[in-house]
Amino acid sequence: MNMTAGKDFIAFACIVFGRYTPIGTAIGCLVFGMSEALRNFIQIFKWDAVIPGGYMTAIMIPYIITLLLLVFSKQVAAPKAWAEPYESAR
Secondary structure (H helix, E strand, O other): OOOOOOHHHHHHHHHHHOOOOHHHHHHHHHHHHHHHHHHHHHHHOOHHHOOOOOHHHHHHHHHHHHHHHHHHOOOOOOOOOOOOOOOOOO
């Protein structure tokens, strides 16, 4: 299988939303985790019949919330060593 279903995008969005800090990233992960739980809740209790677009809209909820939070979050410059590979001092 080896399919991530876009979770790598959500993980990167958590880091950006958290402004590259551990506490902020953890808060971002909680927000996105709650959006996943909301999606599961909607699918389990068949509320997707009430939502416009139905089943597909219920599946897209975490990704929509991810995009909205990234659009409305503050712009922060990435750390200088963000794209540099780690080399041990050994």
